[in-house]
Amino acid sequence: MPHPHGQIYAYSQMPLKIRTELNSCRAHHGKTGSCLICDMNREEKAFQQRVIFENAHFIAYLPFFTDYPYGLFIVSKPHKTALSDFTAEENSSLAEMLKSMTGAMDTLFDRLFPYMMVIHQRPVNGEDVEAFYHFHIEFYPPLRDANRIKYYASSEMGAWAACNPKAIEETAEELREAFTRYQAKESRGKG
Numbered sequence: 001m002p003h004p005h006g007q008i009y010a011y012s013q014m015p016l017k018i019r020t021e022l023n024s025c026r027a028h029h030g031k032t033g034s035c036l037i038c039d040m041n042r043e044e045k046a047f048q049q050r051v052i053f054e055n056a057h058f059i060a061y062l063p064f065f066t067d068y069p070y071g072l073f074i075v076s077k078p079h080k081t082a083l084s085d086f087t088a089e090e091n092s093s094l095a096e097m098l099k100s101m102t103g104a105m106d107t108l109f110d111r112l113f114p115y116m117m118v119i120h121q122r123p124v125n126g127e128d129v130e131a132f133y134h135f136h137i138e139f140y141p142p143l144r145d146a147n148r149i150k151y152y153a154s155s156e157m158g159a160w161a162a163c164n165p166k167a168i169e170e171t172a173e174e175l176r177e178a179f180t181r182y183q184a185k186e187s188r189g190k191g
Helices: 016-032 036-047 088-108 154-159 168-190
Strands: 051-054 058-061 073-076 116-120 136-140 143-145
Touching: 016 036, 036 051, 036 058, 036 073, 051 088, 051 168, 058 088, 073 088, 088 136, 088 168
Parallel strands: none
Antiparallel strands: 051 058, 058 073, 073 136, 116 136
């Protein structure tokens, strides 16, 4: 039964995925002196084929490594580490981005588009990650087309080696087109 809900988790130990992400960001910063996610933003903007939309403070794209055909990331453009770092203007910009991207997903197949959304921000205690970690939101949408779900195979789960059944550049183009249709629909609704 479809239903919206939110959850906040507190773990006694840092989950493996978050620990791996933080370690990768730390290692990249150690090698290059720059933030891995800032560098990802630059690369995605330069490549353009996976970018869906950007506004003044956020960029939305399908990263090349996403497990899901429409596994969207929303990333702050300025280097910030948590929601609490944002100005009022940045919070409004994030709200606009979230509304636009979820609207585009609903428009993609002309149906409500299920997803799980996860906010990645700095840990609440422990080491200072300001130099190398970056706020972002990840979407895990299970649809691979209007009526087909992307199921994980046992080897994908067991080896933590997901296999995306579609090329990200193709699904990014589909989502960009849906975003354009969503924007047109929103404009007609305001007029």
